[in-house]
Amino acid sequence: MNEMLEQVIKRNDTWRGRRDYFRAGGASANSNLHGAQGLPTGYSTLDAELRQRGWPTDGMVELLSDGCGMGAMGVFLPAMEQLSEQARWQTFIAPPYIPYAPLLAARGIDTGQILMVHPRSREDLLWATEQALRSTTCSAVFSWLGAQEYRYSELRRLQLAAADSDSLAVLFRPNQIQDHHTPASLRLQMCEYRKVRILKQRGGQQVIDVTLPPEEDSPQQPQLWELPQNPGAGQPAGAAEYRA
Amino acid sequence: MSLWLCLRFDQLPLQCLDRDERQPVVVLAAQRVICANDCASALGIQPGMASATVRALAADEPVRLLERDEQAEQSCMHQLCSWAYGITPSLCTWQEHCLQLEVGGCLSLFRGLQPLLAEITRGVSSKGFSMLQGLAPTPKAAWLLSFADKDSALAIDQALEERLAPLPLDHLAPVAQGIDSLRRAGLYTLGDVLALPPASLSRRCGKAFTDFLQQLLGQRDDLQVSFTPPASFTDAVWFGYEVKTCDELLPTVQQLLQSLCHFLRNTQLRTNEITWQLVGVDHTLLDLRVRSASSHSDWENWYQLSCIHFARLQLTNGVEGLNLECQDLQLGQQESIDLFSPRSQREPLAALLDRLRNRLGLQAIETVDCRDEHLPEFSVQVGNELTGSRSGPRNRSVQRPFWLMPQPVPLRQQGENLYWNGVLTLHYGPERIEDNWWRQAVSRDYYIAADAAGQQYWLFRDRLERRWYIHGVFA
Structure with missing residues (x-):
């Protein structure tokens, strides 16, 4: 093989789409593609499709969704619960609203670790995200980039910072940037509640839909997904009377 | 064996006032020369001379005569x-x-x-x-x-x-x-x-x-009152030339911080606030205050925080001197990170908080906390203060959204339909929450609604006002 090409392929941030390349023993025993263990997502179906059998902590995750998230945070709740053991910050950068603390507490997440950062400008947002990733004091960094345009180089800075750190790095972005390139190691899309599509995965399968199984939701805990059985489901009892 | 080193600063009256070596400078006390720089000495000016003699010796050369301070x-x-x-x-x-x-x-x-x-x-x-x-x-x-x-x-x-x-x-x-x-x-x-x-x-x-x-x-004891360190720290560096960019200041900043932390370590003290003072060429003073959430004596930490401030500074005119002042010193405990932690945490948790606060402002960083209140908006406490770790009540098993809006937002109602980025349909409810009767009674019926795309929201109908509000988002 061409020597330069080989060097490019050896780089950790080069994305190779073909799964069978790795299955054929392309990665040597000491390469950093080998044996990297992800953070369990809490959903067996999702773990099975992710190359590291969980969320990658050596790169960033990009999650695309419309509107208000479509259950995007629910996907990360089990991971947040696990990360709370580490007693480090779980940073929310430019969150759309306030996380409902009693819900987090009920899920076993230490609310004292939640740090909300409200940057005033786009530059501050990128800076704060990078600082949080580089500081080694965060177990998770969630950043809402919003609908603005970001240069590839800006996102790549974040990816490099995420690759150096051992924190879970998640960027929330709108659906319309789906066609733009991303340096992220994993790009997901929330299609609807309980349905995740893997758009891009470094060294793994892509464009697969994953359904998060309902039976794996922790019992006796507030769930975000399904509506409970309600006698007045559909048209709540008395609602019409109020509107009148 | 005791060994004494004497440092005699014979040029101090001159060097504390002026360090110009390009022209003759003389310090006078009671019209007598007490100190002269090299240029002046070359002219034959010596300590003890009268000011008239100095003028005579200097003849045409301009001599600066300074009063002793x-x-x-x-x-x-x-x-x-x-x-x-x-x-x-x-x-x-x-x-x-x-x-x-x-x-x-x-x-x-x-x-x-x-x-x-x-x-x-x-x-x-x-x-x-x-x-x-x-x-x-x-x-x-x-x-x-x-x-x-x-x-x-x-x-x-x-x-x-x-x-x-x-x-x-x-x-x-x-x-x-x-x-x-x-x-x-x-x-x-x-x-x-x-x-x-x-x-x-x-x-x-x-x-x-x-x-x-x-x-x-050494045949008789010689007892002297020993120096005790002051309750505050000040140090200064005088460049002697004009510094025009902040980047050129940074090595000096580093040097002064090292001297501060040297002092703090020697006196076993900590600080959570330092003040930089930039002395301009036109003798204007510019103060920069750098704060930290925890008091510490680690100079690299202070350097990072100071850099955030210096990076934003626009120098309008040149800087000739830099002072570092630190008034508030406390006895403190060193915060350390867990040595045996398997993770790669390299700094205390407060370090990130400091950096973010120094650039974005105190208000931009918030923490959340649970409160034992019935009304949703009161059960979340948002504050700027750092609170310890805790776990809240774990026994609730009712439907609650992930995101709560800081204030309930009124919904647009048209005919029988409610609108929030499109028409909403109610799916689940009502759940009645009534509270706060002693101040301003609140009675609400909460529902879960979804829009056309399937996104679910948490709405309520205010039973007293007879209006609909949106209060949360299931995400």
Whole structure:
């Protein structure tokens, strides 16, 4: 093989789409593609499709969704619960609203670790995200980039910072940037509640839909997904009377 | 064995005022020259001359005549004391502009005398002062030897009497009386005096003089009040030229912070606020205050925080000096990170908080907390203060959204439909929440609704106002 090409392929941030390349023993025993263990997502179906059998902590995750998230945070709740053991910050950068603390507490997440950062400008947002990733004091960094345009180089800075750190790095972005390139190691899309599509995965399968199984939701805990059985489901009892 | 090092800052009256070496500068006290820089000395100006003589000697050359500023001298001495406290704990000031350091006890710390002297020379010259050194077993001898030539001033392995012998008696004038009578008797050097029998010397010059000589030779105790470090820290660097960009300041910032943290470590103190003062070429002062959530004495941490401030600074005119001040010092515990943690955490948790707060402002960082309240908006507490870790009630199993809006937002209602980015349909409810009857009664029926795309929201109908609001988002 061409020597330069080989060097490019050896780089950790080069994305190779073909799964069978790795299955054929392309990665040597000491390469950093080998044996990297992800953070369990809490959903067996999702773990099975992710190359590291969980969320990658050596790169960033990009999650695309419309509107208000479509259950995007629910996907990360089990991971947040696990990360709370580490007693480090779980940073929310430019969150759309306030996380409902009693819900987090009920899920076993230490609310004292939640740090909300409200940057005033786009530059501050990128800076704060990078600082949080580089500081080694965060177990998770969630950043809402919003609908603005970001240069590839800006996102790549974040990816490099995420690759150096051992924190879970998640960027929330709108659906319309789906066609733009991303340096992220994993790009997901929330299609609807309980349905995740893997758009891009470094060294793994892509464009697969994953359904998060309902039976794996922790019992006796507030769930975000399904509506409970309600006698007045559909048209709540008395609602019409109020509107009148 | 005790070993004293005397640092004599003979040019201090001049160097604390002006360090210009391009033109003659002279410091006057009561119309007499007390200090002159090299340019002035080259013109023949010497200490003790009258100001008229200086003008005559300078002829056409412009000479700057400065009035002596004793306060500035004192604050310089104070800075030097603070700095020297990092070298040895027992030190005192002596006479005019002399520092006496007891260095015998810290030789092994600095791995020998030569590295110690090199460290001191480096420290003093970085502060822009010139000094003369004397090294002897007693403080008074060290002081006298600072007048000797450089070879014998530091030649500690020679006998003390031999080193003192060639020194003229004139140097004793400020500390001992009766020098004139000795001079009239034909005694000019210390060697002449030391050769006399002490008893007759005592009769001729008084007991005070012989006591002084005994202290000089270490035959009598010489007790001095030792310097105690001040309750606050100030240090300054004078560039002597104009600095135009902030980047050029950073090495100095680093240097000053190292000296601060040196001081903090020596005094076992911590601080959570430092103040930078930039002295402009036009003598304007610009203050920069840097705060930290936890008090610490780690200079790299302070450097990072200061860099955030300096990076945002727009210098309109050049900077000629940089001061660092730290008023509020507390005793503190060092916060440390878990040594055996399997993770790669390299700094305390507060470090990130500090950096974010210093750039984005105090209000931009918030924490959340649970409160035992029935109304959703009161059960979440958002604050800027750092709170400890806790776990809340874990027994709720009702439907709650992930995101709560800070304030319920009224929904647009048209006919039978509710609108929030499109028409909403109610799916689940109602769940009645009533509370706060003692202040302003609240009675709400909460529903879960979804829009056309399937996104679910948490709505309520205010039963008293008869209006619909959106309060949360299931995400």
